Amino acid sequence: MNLFKRLFKLSSAEAHSAVDKLEDPIKMSEQAIRDLKTDLDNSLQSLAEIKAIAIRSRREFENASADVEDYKRKAMRLLQKASVGELSQEEADKLASGALEKQNQSQQVAERSQVEKDKYDRLSADLEYKIQELKGQISQWENELKTLKARAKVSTATKKINRQMAQVDSSSTISTLEKMRSKVEEEEALAESYGDMIQSSRSLDDDINQALNKSGGSNALAELKAQMADQSSEKKPGV
Structure with missing residues (x-):
């Protein structure tokens, strides 16, 4: 996202031609900063999307972790019912096995969600850092552009005066x-x-x-x- 790369988004020949002809660098800089701000807006949108994925992954992890504990408790209760004669041992074992299978599936979902959550949290943190860096660069370049505009006005006025002085014929x-x-x-x-x-x-x-x-x-x-x-x-x- 180098400013000068932005200034020469045209083909290399066109860029060199623009510099050789001293085409308005202020307008080119302003356009480059506008492009960077567009990139910033896109980055902010991407950050929001990544954060949304991380939030969904965290919720999936939390729900799956809760299911793991819930199916474990259910399997234990089924076995307890069999031990007191409320259920036959065969039926209790069958249902408890099914609950443990569900627990295993929920555990896999929780682990997968945890991995995705950690991944998107890292991506979110990296993107936030780059966004802050980009904001700082845009602010710096905007300040430099203000200085450039002021210097351009002074140099233009000076050039005009010097040109007029140079055109004065002392001999005449x-x-x-x-x-x-x-x-x-x-x-x-x-x-x-x-x-x-x-x-x-x-x-x-x-x-x-x-x-x-x-x-x-x-x-x-x-x-x-x-x-x-x-x-x-x-x-x-x-x-």
Whole structure:
């Protein structure tokens, strides 16, 4: 009842093909465990049948043993009746002989039943041991299958991530970044160029007016200072 034997119940070629192609081992394991549980159910049914035979054999032994003692007592009573004159000796001997013959037959039945009882008791004990062992194996394999399922999920996720990472073209990524950098530098240079064009487009009149504005600002400052000086001198005589 090895699990791996269950996994390869198909022909040898088909089994090797399944492994080579990495067909779903989880489903195969689940099917193997289902098969083992079916075997367990069949074994339990067989155990019940064997126990039933053992029970019948024990009852036959007990009944036959009781008959042995009963026929012995009857033979003794018949002989006792002859001894007290209740039966003729000839009739008592005949009936007692018949009772002893029945006793002998019952003894044979008891011995045969005892042999069968002992046989089926041993078979029952052996089968019970194997059933318990099979239950333990099924429980162990079910736990291992749970672990296998968890590991399969992790490995599948890991494989997917690794595959995606492996498909990333590093050279393509670097090329894209270089193009972006070149584009940004081009835009920056263009902006600076437009700035230079603005400066170069100023006319001579713009430069003259700018110079005059600066001078006008200086004259206004001088006039303001002069006014303040005049105001200060007008206040002094009145002091």
